[in-house]
Amino acid sequence: MFRDGARKSLWQSEVKKYEGFLARGHRYDVVIVGAGITGISTAYRLQNQGLKCVILEASNIGFGTTGGTTAHLNDFFDTTFEETINKFGLENARLLAEAGKEAMQIFTSNVMKNTIDCDFEHKDAVLFATSEEQVEELEKIFEGAQKVGYQMAYTDSIEYPMGFQKALLIPRQAQFHPLKYIKALAEAFTNAGGTIIDNCIYESHDESDQEVLIHTSQGTVRGGHAVFATHTPPGVNLLHFTTAPYRSYAIAFTLNSEDYPNTLGYDLCNPYHYYRTHIIQGKKMIIAGGEDHKTGHSEDEGACFARLENHCRNYFDINQIQYAWSSQYFEPADGLPSIGVLPSSQGRLFVATGFRGNGMTFGTLSSTILTDLILQRPNRFAKLFDPKRFKPTAGFKSFLKENATVLKDMIGDKIxxxxxxxxxxxxxxxxxxxxxxxxxxxxxxxxxxxxxxxxxxxxxxxxxxxxxxxxxxxxxxxxxxxxxxxxxxxxxxxxxxxxxxx
Ligand SMILES: Cc1cc2nc3c(=O)[nH]c(=O)nc-3n(C[C@H](O)[C@H](O)[C@H](O)COP(=O)(O)OP(=O)(O)OC[C@H]3O[C@@H](n4cnc5c(N)ncnc54)[C@H](O)[C@@H]3O)c2cc1C
Structure with missing residues (x-):
């Protein structure tokens, strides 16, 4: 099945294609654009709250980054609690920790309620430092976690073969098969009366006091509200100035031994590497990821795979590389995602973006925040992730740097x-x-x-x-x-x- 690149990710054999036709003139309560983990989780939740929903997908479900992810499910994030305390204050950092726990609970409950067979397993995680500089970073991560009451502890041993100086053990994280999960959730959504339409590209919209008109490649859909679950909102939006696109690389390989790690592993290199084990169609494999860079800013993307493979060969007795693929994610200038009313909207359009490498968690969390906002119910996380929150103090340097690069690229490439x-x-x-x-x-x-x-x-x-x-x-x-x-x-x-x- 199809993904947004020429290479196959190891999840792709599981994608189910939905065929549908747009019922012209039909009005939905909510139109969700995008069928990745964010769109499907949100549509599933809204439909089960009694709203009539349609998902419009440009290609097929899992076509975007959800089909190219590595599917670690974490309640600690690329933006550490310490960074969050510095930028947003202690109370907000505590809220972030609670948001992670809530997302884990929603995910687990979706799996249990629908008896989803998606290889879901709780796993401990290890975060390890291999240099003095990284030890300092690790200690800050630990201190931040202590301040917000998040449980992690130093450990003397890790399952990974890298020589480490100091390591943290983080209990009860998780992993799963992302396409098995969204496929089953999509089925639960359609069984509850929801509609999914493939090959339907959002092109533009009109918003009034009463409704939104979503103009697509297949015609116009009317909705009470609309959600852009497109990873980055389509068209031109303020959020394109506060988030930047990055690519990350992944390989899946078998070993000559049975030394497959049972924990999720993360180093603190720059760019960092992440690891885990998964059995795909009876074959045990390590999935390793990393070598991230800003989209369009590598002279040779093929070399990124070579570097990732060489790095892994230094530590693992690799039998065969089975899969190698890359995908895109979005870095927010201030480190936190944007989930809520789309900037520029009068209140009927919603968005979820800027997840960094934590979209499994934040995509799931988006489903509860967006459902509450659409149903006009209070949500304790809504303010922290408000897409309109941008203030110069948090992430201003990163904002300036990214936008200066955009200008330089735009003009430089033409000249x-x-x-x-x-x-x-x-x-x-x-x-x-x-x-x-x-x-x-x-x-x-x-x-x-x-x-x-x-x-x-x-x-x-x-x-x-x-x-x-x-x-x-x-x-x-x-x-x-x-x-x-x-x-x-x-x-x-x-x-x-x-x-x-x-
Ligand atoms: C290599 C890699 C590894 C990662 N590993 C992890 C991990 O281990 N754990 C974790 O939590 N996160 C991870 N992430 C991040 C995570 O995968 C993403 O944040 C998440 O998949 C985003 O999901 P989404 O549903 O928001 O977007 P997507 O999955 O990208 O889905 C968006 C959908 O919208 C559709 N679309 C776009 N534009 C339109 C349009 N105009 N009209 C109609 N449809 C449209 C697309 O076709 C697509 O199907 C990783 C990211 C990368 C790149």
Whole structure:
């Protein structure tokens, strides 16, 4: 089944395709755009609260990052409690810890209530430091956790073969198979009367006091409210300035021994690595991830896989690499996700984005926050994650840095674009963005010489796309829109593909 890249993730054999037709003129209570963990969890919860919901998905369920995740379920986060205390205060950091616990409970209850077979298992996690600098970082993580009353403890031994100086044991985290989970939850949603429509791209909307009109590639849908569960909101939004797209790489491999770790493992390198074990179709594998970088900012994405593999080969007796894939996530400038009313909306449009590497938890948490907001019930986490909360004190440096990079990329790529006299100048096996006859083109020449020529300017904010040689895609370095070699949109925020020239 399909994902937003040319490589297959190990979860993909489990994706179920839903076919549906848009009932024109039909009005739903809530229109949910996007069928990843966020969209499906939210739709499931809303439908079970008696609201009539439809999910509109540009491709198929699990097409986005949920199909390319590594599915650790944590209640500690990439943004540490210590960082949260410094930026948002102790009370809010405590609330963040409670939010993690609540998400875990919702997830567990979804699994139990629907008897979902998704390889869900509670696991302890270890966080380990391999240098003096990392030890300092680890100690700060511990101190922050102590202050918010989150349970973790130093440990003398870890299951991982890396020489470590100090390590923390964090009990009762979890892991699961993300596509088995969302597939089963999607079924529970449709069994409760919900509708899922595949191959339906959100293009634009109109919002009034009474309703929202969602204009899609299949026609217009009317709803009382709408939720953008698209990982980053489609179209142009303030949130594109406060979150930045990053890519992360994952490989799954078998070992020559039976030394598979039973715990979830995380180092503190920069960029960091994360590990766990999963059995897929009877085969035990270690899933390792890392080598993250800003989207469109690697000269050679293929080399990121090579580095990840070399790193793992240093420590594990690898028998065979079975899968290698990459995917995209969004870094918020202030470290916390945005879940709630979409900035620019009059109150009927909602969003959930900026999850960093914790989207399994925050995607699940979004379902309760958004349901309460739509039903106009109080939710104790809503204020902390309010998408309109942006204030200069928290994350301002990161905000400036990311947006300065966007400007530099946008202008630099246009000025420095290579000029060619013939499209035949692009050799077989190569891809380039070039200026030809006064126009900018993204040209990919297959090894057999067949050329795919697209207009290279991203429809979203007019930046020039860059080639991703690992996933065979054109990636926008500004806000993370991605397109395949035929110009089809793989990831938003763009709502259109790149124009293809025959
Ligand atoms: C390699 C990697 C490993 C990760 N590992 C972990 C982990 O171990 N634990 C963890 O908690 N998090 C992890 N994350 C993060 C986590 O996977 C994501 O945050 C999460 O999957 C996001 O889910 P989502 O439903 O919000 O978005 P997605 O899964 O991306 O779903 C969005 C959906 O919206 C659809 N869509 C987009 N635009 C439109 C449109 N215009 N119209 C209609 N539909 C549209 C897309 O096709 C897509 O299916 C990882 C991320 C990466 C990149």
């Amino acid at each position: 420095n674009m290579e000029r060619i006299n013939s499209l035949l100048d692009i050799e077989p096996g190569k891809a380039k963005v070039v200026r030809y006859g006064g126009q900018a083109y993204a040209v990919y020449s297959e090894s057999n010489g067949q050329r795919h020529v697209l207009k290279s300017t991203c429809p979203h904010a007019k930046c020039e796309v860059r080639w991703n040689n690992a996933e065979l895609s054109w990636d926008c370095p500004c806000h993370g829109s991605r397109f395949n070699v035929n110009g089809k949109m793989l990831n938003g925020p763009s709502t259109q593909g790149l124009e293809r020239l025959e």
